[in-house]
Amino acid sequence: MKKIKRNHRLFSYIIITILGIYYLTPLIMTGVYAFGDEWGKSLLPTNFTFHWFNELFNDQAFFLSIIRSFILSTIVLVMILIVMIPSVIIIYLHYPKIDKLLQSISVLPYAIPGVILVTALLKTYSKTGVPMFVVLCGTLLISPIMYMGIRNSLQAINTKQLIEAGQMLGSNMITIIFKVVLPNLRVGIVLSSIMVFSGVFGEYVLTNLLIGGRFETLRIYMLRRMNENGHLASAVMVCYFVMIFLSGIIIYYFSNKQKLQLKKIKLTKKIKMSQEITNSAVEESPL
Amino acid sequence: MSYLRLENLSLSFDNKPVLNDISLSVKKGELVTLLGPSGCGKSTLLRTIAGLEIPEAGTIYLDNVEIQEKASRERNIGMVFQQYALFPTMTVYDNVAFGLNVKKVNRKQVRAKVEKILELVELTEFSDRYVPQLSGGQQQRVALARALVVEPKLLLLDEPLSALDARIRKQLQLEIRLIQKELGITMIFVTHDQEEAMRISDRIYVLSEGELKQVSSPKELYSQPKSQFVAEFIGDYNQIQLTDLIGKIELNQCNKYFARPEIISFQQIPDSIGVSVVYEQEIILGNTIRYQFKTKEQKLLFVDRLNNGENFSVETIEKLFIPECELLAIKDL
Numbered sequence: 154m155k156k157i158k159r160n161h162r163l164f165s166y167i168i169i170t171i172l173g174i175y176y177l178t179p180l181i182m183t184g185v186y187a188f189g190d191e192w193g194k195s196l197l198p199t200n201f202t203f204h205w206f207n208e209l210f211n212d213q214a215f216f217l218s219i220i221r222s223f224i225l226s227t228i229v230l231v232m233i234l235i236v237m238i239p240s241v242i243i244i245y246l247h248y249p250k251i252d253k254l255l256q257s258i259s260v261l262p263y264a265i266p267g268v269i270l271v272t273a274l275l276k277t278y279s280k281t282g283v284p285m286f287v288v289l290c291g292t293l294l295i296s297p298i299m300y301m302g303i304r305n306s307l308q309a310i311n312t313k314q315l316i317e318a319g320q321m322l323g324s325n326m327i328t329i330i331f332k333v334v335l336p337n338l339r340v341g342i343v344l345s346s347i348m349v350f351s352g353v354f355g356e357y358v359l360t361n362l363l364i365g366g367r368f369e370t371l372r373i374y375m376l377r378r379m380n381e382n383g384h385l386a387s388a389v390m391v392c393y394f395v396m397i398f399l400s401g402i403i404i405y406y407f408s409n410k411q412k413l414q415l416k417k418i419k420l421t422k423k424i425k426m427s428q429e430i431t432n433s434a435v436e437e438s439p440l
Numbered sequence: 441m442s443y444l445r446l447e448n449l450s451l452s453f454d455n456k457p458v459l460n461d462i463s464l465s466v467k468k469g470e471l472v473t474l475l476g477p478s479g480c481g482k483s484t485l486l487r488t489i490a491g492l493e494i495p496e497a498g499t500i501y502l503d504n505v506e507i508q509e510k511a512s513r514e515r516n517i518g519m520v521f522q523q524y525a526l527f528p529t530m531t532v533y534d535n536v537a538f539g540l541n542v543k544k545v546n547r548k549q550v551r552a553k554v555e556k557i558l559e560l561v562e563l564t565e566f567s568d569r570y571v572p573q574l575s576g577g578q579q580q581r582v583a584l585a586r587a588l589v590v591e592p593k594l595l596l597l598d599e600p601l602s603a604l605d606a607r608i609r610k611q612l613q614l615e616i617r618l619i620q621k622e623l624g625i626t627m628i629f630v631t632h633d634q635e636e637a638m639r640i641s642d643r644i645y646v647l648s649e650g651e652l653k654q655v656s657s658p659k660e661l662y663s664q665p666k667s668q669f670v671a672e673f674i675g676d677y678n679q680i681q682l683t684d685l686i687g688k689i690e691l692n693q694c695n696k697y698f699a700r701p702e703i704i705s706f707q708q709i710p711d712s713i714g715v716s717v718v719y720e721q722e723i724i725l726g727n728t729i730r731y732q733f734k735t736k737e738q739k740l741l742f743v744d745r746l747n748n749g750e751n752f753s754v755e756t757i758e759k760l761f762i763p764e765c766e767l768l769a770i771k772d773l
Contacts, residue, residue, distance in 0.1 A: 310528065311523065311525070314521055314523060314525040315525055315527065317492055317512070317519075317521070317525065318519070318521060318525035318526075318527075319527075319538070320491075320492075320511070320512040320513045321490060321492075321512055321513070321517065321518060321519040321587070322513075322518075322538055322539035322542060322586070322587075322590060323513045323514075323516070323539055323542050323543055323590065324513060324538070324539075324542040325513065325542075328542060332527075332538075333527050333529075336529040336530075337527075337528060337529055339529075
């Protein structure tokens with residue numbers, strides 16, 4: 154028995170190692186390439202240099218593209234959060250039929266090829282006077298990630314019964330949503346937010362075709378520079394990776410910070426309360 | 441004087457009747473059970489009292505006030521759910537305090553009340569734990585405490601113990617009964633387990649297919665079922681075929697006849713009816729042994745005996761004897 158178990162473990166380690174190498178090698182090699190000088194004669198570059206990063210950081214277009222990507226992702230994410238969370242909750246609770254319809258609609262951006270989507274959007278909106286930036290945001294807004302993410306969390310916590318329990322305890326709907334439902338959705342919302350943010354950050358087809366000429370995002374910038382110089386493109390990719398990684402951590406940190414703060418507040422409240430109790434006890438005591 | 445009164449309550453889902461003209465009353469401080477198989481409408485009835493389902497017809501009075509138009513949160517009725525429905529992101533303390541905080545009770549009072557109720561359900565030391573860190577039994581105690589702390593006029597329990605293992609279930613049955621008596625609170629308890637219903641209730645309402653079949657004390661329910669459904673659902677009654685009874689007693693063709701498995705005798709006794717049978721097998725039920733026989737009409741007949749080491753030579757038995765006075769006649773509807 155023990156031997157079988159050990160073999161099983163060995164087997165899974167081997168698979169994980171192979172997959173790890175498969176997925177990490179391109180990443181590491183891109184990193185090495187970004188720092189490499191000349192690379193053609195041996196396994197590793199002959200020289201390491203910061204030259205490419207230097208060049209990159211001296212290019213204003215690079216920073217502008219980051220800012221643009223950031224603005225686009227943030228606007229889309231904030232819009233999604235404001236529009237999606239209440240809608241999904243209301244639809245899930247009260248309109249189960251619409252819920253099924255929306256589940257299929259939300260997958261459409263993935264099902265329709267980007268080029269067709271762009272053509273359709275351009276044809277529909279180009280003469281209406283609606284800025285293409287707004288059209289782009291509106292399109293990116295339809296996100297199965299967010300819709301399904303929130304919906305699945307709602308299902309997982311048995312929201313309907315929690316709401317009923319809250320009602321039976323005399324609470325109104327708003328209190329229940331803010332105190333009971335939303336705290337339970339936190340993890341789902343955070344994960345979906347990170348995915349949406351990085352998804353929009355790296356979106357290429359729609360952005361490029363709709364507003365690419367006037368609004369060069371990081372991804373478009375990266376592809377432009379790739380044609381000029383591979384090393385530079387790798388450097389952009391390294392920066393891109395670090396940025397996505399950092400924004401993920403920041404979103405996670407902020408959502409956790411709220412929880413930590415809450416805990417802190419509670420702790421101080423408790424301390425205050427116990428002080429009050431001792432104070433009142435002191436006041437009440439005949440001494 | 442009834443404290444809770446339902447009059448002619450009806451409800452249907454998608455044109456399928458779920459509750460059919462139900463009227464019942466509960467006295468103050470009483471523990472009443474709604475008993476029935478799954479799908480009989482007992483949980484729906486409870487949810488209607490809670491205001492979570494809206495009846496199509498009928499009236500609900502609680503403490504002489506008509507409440508069916510009121511929202512759940514205004515009814516001052518507590519509820520304990522089968523799946524507990526505790527708030528997973530809150531501690532035990534916050535779960536229990538939720539109802540009081542919503543009512544804007546001042547903090548000192550909240551603390552005092554929560555601590556008192558946690559002591560009652562013996563969870564004081566767990567007050568800082570989060571719900572997922574508790575066992576099923578502990579979670580159900582929290583749910584009970586959370587419902588009790590707001591001092592509801594009526595407490596509804598929707599199969600609260602069915603997700604727990606047998607030992608914890610029995611323990612909690614006793615505790616719920618004790619707490620109910622100690623606080624003098626009126627409770628309606630829903631269950632599909634007749635043993636559980638008998639163990640804790642003052643009175644039992646038996647439901648089937650959205651209709652009330654019988655209401656009586658646990659003792660009466662077992663000894664005097666008023667319908668074939670109740671007889672079979674509550675006491676595993678044997679139905680005795682008319683062909684086995686013809687010529688032996690005065691028969692009424694409109695009746696069906698039943699006998700409890702523990703009153704059937706292996707030996708001939710005075711004033712009894714003999715039924716020819718063939719022995720099939722014995723089934724051990726714990727403190728009782730159930731002997732299975734088959735009649736000439738190929739119907740099963742069960743006889744229960746205490747599992748106390750006594751041996752019966754059942755294999756050779758050809759006739760069972762049912763005391764005439766114990767034979768139960770129920771009008772066949």
